[in-house]
Amino acid sequence: MEQFANFKNLVNEALQKADFGGRPDQLYQPIRYTMDGEGKRLRPVLMLAACDLFGGEPEKILEAAIGIELFHNFTLLHDDIMDNAKKRRGKDTVHRKWDNNTAILSGDTMFALAYRWLLKTKHPQIAEMLGTFTQTAIEVCEGQHYDMDFEKSPAVTIAEYLNMIRLKTAVLLGCSVKIGALAANASPRDVQLIYDFGVNIGIAFQLQDDLLDTFGDAEKTGKAPGGDILANKKTYLFLKCLETADAADRQKLLGFYTSNTNHNPQQKIDEVRGLMQKYDTEALAQQEMEQYYATSLHLLNLLYAPREKIEAMLAYAQWLYRRDH
Amino acid sequence: MEQFANFKNLVNEALQKADFGGRPDQLYQPIRYTMDGEGKRLRPVLMLAACDLFGGEPEKILEAAIGIELFHNFTLLHDDIMDNAKKRRGKDTVHRKWDNNTAILSGDTMFALAYRWLLKTKHPQIAEMLGTFTQTAIEVCEGQHYDMDFEKSPAVTIAEYLNMIRLKTAVLLGCSVKIGALAANASPRDVQLIYDFGVNIGIAFQLQDDLLDTFGDAEKTGKAPGGDILANKKTYLFLKCLETADAADRQKLLGFYTSNTNHNPQQKIDEVRGLMQKYDTEALAQQEMEQYYATSLHLLNLLYAPREKIEAMLAYAQWLYRRDH
Structure with a gap:
């Protein structure tokens, strides 16, 4: 478990060093405000862990990990507009603290910034990483649409609900570990297995x-x-x-x-x-x-991976799973 | 000029063949509605033309050209929400025909689809193409922010205005021709020159x-x-x-x-x-x-390019420029 605390520290240090500044400042303020939140950093940590699992160097994909975190926070920002949410992690939502237009545009910028950070990863498989990320982004939008649609829909089946949460939240975990595995040059079989692990x-x-x-x-x-x-x-x-x-x-x-x-x-x-x-x-x-x-x-x-690394990942999954808060 | 009419036909045929369908259908309807419009297809045509100028094969970057057109239409869709515009090319805007939430989410999906189409271009320089596109997307957001800000701002200088239109509209033309040039393996010098041509x-x-x-x-x-x-x-x-x-x-x-x-x-x-x-x-x-x-x-x-191709591009630029409508 120390290894995973270490990954989280790496991510938080990288986020602190990352400069989400730019001009016009009012466009970038809401982005810093959103990224400052004390999240679990679940997706970037899983990405680094998957990279480590297959013998890669997690330090080399910190930029991609920041990209995933930017994307995740972008989806929360736009979802909060659509759901008219007032609070997020105890703070005012962006569209309430600023306004809808700022939230739309700062969100769009975060989506593009996510690609900028992913693209900093110099790797022969960068096109496949971006392809996975892009496919995931499309699916997350589809999931959000189903979620909003279900509110108005009189009849929703359990299969439809499970498909909605798969798209809206689970595929991004799959994408995170898949990018980590690709960075470590895992085999296509292992890449698929760990993606499915993330989704499940x-x-x-x-x-x-x-x-x-x-x-x-x-x-x-x-x-x-x-x-x-x-x-x-x-x-x-x-x-x-x-x-x-x-x-x-x-x-x-x-x-x-x-x-x-x-x-x-x-x-x-x-x-x-x-x-x-x-x-x-x-x-x-x-x-x-x-x-x-x-x-x-x-x-x-x-997975074809060292037993002790698989055990560590199992322990982390268990720790996340056994939480009662 | 026939060459450019031919490029436009190629783009329109590719757009007709392109499937912007998917599930949930209500998420994709507004995307098809937006892409159905009879636009000038200026950006994709310029991309193909730039590719042709440097001896590349325009047919091979039709997917990237569709990506640029998707991105352009995504920005119009979100801008229309922010500006509360009622009509676009004579048709109801998406947020009026559907609602704001649909317009936000279908727009986000179009932005991701733009990357999907750009990624279909298999080219050794794909990372540089996507880097240019991503940088441009960020700049377009910055430009839109300045544009909205100027409405509220009491004093705007001409330099600020020119910088705003550079970001909001001109860099996307630069990006379009740059991707075309990269696809044709133009030299870094020529890539920079044609980018600057597009911006100017x-x-x-x-x-x-x-x-x-x-x-x-x-x-x-x-x-x-x-x-x-x-x-x-x-x-x-x-x-x-x-x-x-x-x-x-x-x-x-x-x-x-x-x-x-x-x-x-x-x-x-x-x-x-x-x-x-x-x-x-x-x-x-x-x-x-x-x-x-x-x-x-x-x-x-x-540019280092065949004289007759430069002349054709000049004639097209002139034709666009001399329009009085």
Whole structure:
């Protein structure tokens, strides 16, 4: 695990040294503001770890790691406009602190900056790295579209939901480790395996987020559970409960998720969680999550790489996975 | 000139064959809607022409040409949100026909698609092509920021205005011809010269747009002159008139450009044009424009390329430049 703390330090040092300045200053201020946040740096850390796993030199792809982090933060910035979100990591969102136009344009600039940083990686496989990144960027947009569409859509299947989170969040983890593996000249077989590892663990993480939001321990997560329920979000939990409930409970659940009725917030959370308990939704979601998690570990074990490095990656995945906050 | 008509046909055929489809369909509909427009295809045509000029094979960079056209249309789409524009090439803008969120996200997707198409160009210099494109994309964002900022800014100098149009519109012409030249393996000297040609002729074109908007012949341009004046746009003409007018006329001009006073539209146009005539603004703007145009032709003449190809490019530039619509 020290190795992974070391990767995070490398990323944070590189981010501090990176100059996101430029003129006009007002265009670059929101970019620095966004990148200053204390994120987990999950994607860049995974990229460096994958590079290390196959015997590459993580220090040589720090620029690409910054590129991935820029892209991730760009998507959050534009998503926050679309979702009309007020806060992000405890700070005002860019479109609230400045305005929509600034958020659109600073976001566009960050997207281009992501390519600038990726392009600093001088590597014979740079075209393949950029191809993967570009394909991923397109898929992330598709995922965001499905996510917004589901809010308006009366019927969403679980398969559609899983596909949405795959596109919106999981493929970027796959892309991060794939670029790291390409930088280390891993074989095409291993590159594909580690990409699939990233996608599977990404889906598991998102299902975990859904679970923590509804059933998490407030003392550990730092926020009261039930945010997704209050926001009428069609999470895996909601869809699974809907799928398994009887006709009467189905109507009851749908009634709670109809925004034009007024419910007492705490009562709504309690009743929806009560329905989910009745139909064992938490356990079913956990099962689904564990399948993706187990698949991701299985894929890791198939890699041609030194055993101790695979073990370290497994430990890191486990550490991320066992978090209850 | 037939050669250039041929390039345009090649581009339009490639665009027709190109599949901008995908799922979710509602994400891709606005992209097809935007790309269907009957544009001049100036940037892709210039790219093919530059490739041909240095003995390359234009057919081999049609994908990159589509990439440039996708990027150009992406910038128009996002600019239209920021400017709250209602029409584009006679059609409803995307954010009006759909909504802001769709316009933001379909725009982001188009930006990523531009890279996808550029990456289809298999060429040893692909990293340099993408580096040029990325640098240009960042500069176009900077230019758009200056443009929006100038609307709110009380004092804008002519140097600042020229820098804004260089960034917002001219560098993309430079980038287009540079990628064409790189594809044809032109020498670094020639690549730089043709880039500068593109930037200079781009600035000349923008000054011409300013001139046509205020002094153009409605029968030829298809629209009544004075749109920029009514929109209080700080064009070269406005800034030059302001710079040369005496104190009283300066106040008069500024008075017309204060949006919180009501003016009869035709009277406002007539009076502002009257002031511009008094200070010879049209001729001064024409002089400036001709300097950029002359520089661009001079740069073309310095290229190591077959004389007849340079002549063809000169004729095309002249044809674009002599348009009075």
